[in-house]
Amino acid sequence: MSASTAARMDLDEDQISIDNEKVTIVEGTMIEPQCATFCLKDEDHTLGNALRWTLMKNPEVDFASYSIPHPSEAKTNVRIQTSDNTTAAEAMVKGLDDLSDLCSHVIQTFQMELAKGEFEYDEEENAF
Amino acid sequence: MVAEKKNFKHNDLDTLRSRVIVERDRVTSTASTDFPHNYPGQNLAWDFEKFKEMFKLKINRLSKTEMEFDMIGVDAAVANAFRRILIAEVPTMAVSNVFIMNNTSIVVDEVLAHRLGLVPILADPTRFDFKQKDETPTDLNTIVFKLQAACRHNPNASPDETDPLKKYIHANVYSGDMKWVPQGDQTEKFQECPIKPVFDDIVVTKLRPGQEVDIEIHCEKGIGQDHAKWSPVATASYRLMPEILINGEIIGEAAVRFQKCFPEGVVDVVEENGVKKAVVVNPRKDTVSREVLRHAEFENKVKLTRVRDHFIFKIESVGSVEPQDLFIQAVVALMEKCATVKRALQATLQSE
Numbered sequence: 001m002s003a004s005t006a007a008r009m010d011l012d013e014d015q016i017s018i019d020n021e022k023v024t025i026v027e028g029t030m031i032e033p034q035c036a037t038f039c040l041k042d043e044d045h046t047l048g049n050a051l052r053w054t055l056m057k058n059p060e061v062d063f064a065s066y067s068i069p070h071p072s073e074a075k076t077n078v079r080i081q082t083s084d085n086t087t088a089a090e091a092m093v094k095g096l097d098d099l100s101d102l103c104s105h106v107i108q109t110f111q112m113e114l115a116k117g118e119f120e121y122d123e124e125e126n127a128f
Numbered sequence: 129m130v131a132e133k134k135n136f137k138h139n140d141l142d143t144l145r146s147r148v149i150v151e152r153d154r155v156t157s158t159a160s161t162d163f164p165h166n167y168p169g170q171n172l173a174w175d176f177e178k179f180k181e182m183f184k185l186k187i188n189r190l191s192k193t194e195m196e197f198d199m200i201g202v203d204a205a206v207a208n209a210f211r212r213i214l215i216a217e218v219p220t221m222a223v224s225n226v227f228i229m230n231n232t233s234i235v236v237d238e239v240l241a242h243r244l245g246l247v248p249i250l251a252d253p254t255r256f257d258f259k260q261k262d263e264t265p266t267d268l269n270t271i272v273f274k275l276q277a278a279c280r281h282n283p284n285a286s287p288d289e290t291d292p293l294k295k296y297i298h299a300n301v302y303s304g305d306m307k308w309v310p311q312g313d314q315t316e317k318f319q320e321c322p323i324k325p326v327f328d329d330i331v332v333t334k335l336r337p338g339q340e341v342d343i344e345i346h347c348e349k350g351i352g353q354d355h356a357k358w359s360p361v362a363t364a365s366y367r368l369m370p371e372i373l374i375n376g377e378i379i380g381e382a383a384v385r386f387q388k389c390f391p392e393g394v395v396d397v398v399e400e401n402g403v404k405k406a407v408v409v410n411p412r413k414d415t416v417s418r419e420v421l422r423h424a425e426f427e428n429k430v431k432l433t434r435v436r437d438h439f440i441f442k443i444e445s446v447g448s449v450e451p452q453d454l455f456i457q458a459v460v461a462l463m464e465k466c467a468t469v470k471r472a473l474q475a476t477l478q479s480e
Contacts, residue, residue, distance in 0.1 A: 018471055018472055018475045019472060020472070020475060020476070020479070022468065022469065022472035023469060023472040023473045023475075023476050024476060025476065025480070038473070040469060043465070043469070044212075045208075045212065046208075046209045046212045046213055046216075046217070046462070046465070047209065047462070047465050047466075047469070049205040049208065049209065050205045050206050050208075050209040050462070052205065053160070053203045053205040053206065054174060056163045056164075057163060057164065057172070057173060057174035058164070058173065058174060059164035059165065059173045089473065089477055092473060093470060093473065093474075096466040096467075096469055096470045096473075097466075097470070098174050098176070099206075099462070099466050100463050100466040100467065100470075101176050101179075102176075102179065102202070102206065103459045103460075103462050103463045103466070104463065105176075105179065105180055105183060106183070106185070106199075106202070106459050107456055107459050107460065109183060109184075109185045110185055110197075110452075110455060110456065110459070111456070113185055113186060113187050113197075114187065114452055118187075119186075119187040119188055119189060119190055120188065120189045120190070121189075121190050121191070122189070122190070122191040122192075123191070123192070
């Protein structure tokens with residue numbers, strides 16, 4: 001199994017059906033477009049914390065945080081407040097895009113390093 | 129690869145931003161603060177081009193089951209996401225249904241089933257589908273093994289033999305006794321890498337003459353979040369690059385004492401014009417035991433920090449998937465998460 005087959009970068013968009021419950025806007029949190037709390041179903045600290053970081057990297061975002069209201073419910077709330085130059089939804093999309101860009105560059109760099117082969121390689125199963 | 133060297137200053141802003149500070153009795157400056165508007169005169173907004181420039185990844189060691197690499201220029205939130213996905217969300221194949229026709233061994237059925245569940249299976253999970261709850265097993269989502277063993281006396285053993293392995297035939301049932309039963313076109317599909325347990329020498333149960341096991345095993349695709357048996361790694365972890373800063377010089381016999389505060393290879397004692405001098409040569413090897421901070425003579429002479437964005441990442445695969453493939457799959461999984469959330473968000477916004 002080669003690294004390239006494992007990385008199926010072309011995400012087949014048609015095959016994935018959209019779950020309407022996946023992202024909801026928590027009732028009463030979007031008083032104006034500049035603020036909102038998004039509820040992500042079946043997400044946890046993995047996406048929550050990474051997304052919070054890219055959101056906070058956006059200078060138009062005044063406030064961004066995430067919380068998991070109850071540990072036995074697979075839900076993550078992401079709160080965003082932005083300046084007047086953008087909206088919470090736009091900031092969310094930008095945050096996701098930025099994180100996605102970051103990941104694609106990490107894979108590229110990793111595969112390049114792997115191809116270069118400038119490292120200790122050990123055939124033994126438990127080399128170190 | 130050594131990160132840009134810092135000067136010895138007490139908590140200046142730059143150190144607070146880029147280093148975790150290790151003190152004698154506490155660790156400070158742990159949270160990331162490199163966000164826009166936090167530092168005057170610095171633009172810390174997300175910039176993909178700048179990220180590409182700053183991001184570095186270097187593989188140190190690679191083997192069939194383990195790898196270590198340095199990842200520089202990402203936040204702990206991202207490194208942690210990769211780590212969490214490696215442990216809990218990269219799929220593998222594992223035993224999920226055990227049909228016990230006969231089991232007269234000392235290990236009871238449910239314990240035996242649990243033990244079988246934890247045996248890692250050497251099969252490429254990308255070539256299988258997840259089996260949904262209401263689906264029936266097919267050659268696309270299930271691997272079948274048969275485990276049949278019966279124990280009897282070894283006629284060739286000497287009468288006073290005490291070792292059960294010599295006295296009896298099949299005294300131990302090993303994972304290697306699991307025989308793959310290909311379904312559908314699995315024989316052709318997996319011709320180049322026949323499906324088997326990763327290790328053949330895992331003791332599943334023990335038998336005595338007259339005892340036997342007769343079991344059919346079904347493996348399914350799953351993720352570590354549902355059960356640890358599906359986790360593709362023994363562990364995936366990272367640590368931050370240690371950094372040792374010396375204020376001025378540590379010379380003479382103090383240099384030797386200083387060296388002894390660290391593991392071998394971290395500090396070198398060099399002679400300059402006949403004077404011994406301590407030089408930090410390989411902080412990577414430091415365990416950050418903080419021994420040096422216990423000595424009054426080095427007070428205000430040394431400062432221990434860790435580089436906040438320099439991760440020494442280690443992946444220890446269980447053996448079913450090679451570690452370099454695991455990492456790529458983990459990063460792809462995070463991208464897929466972003467894509468699904470984005471698509472669902474746009475759908476939600478349209479419907480409102």
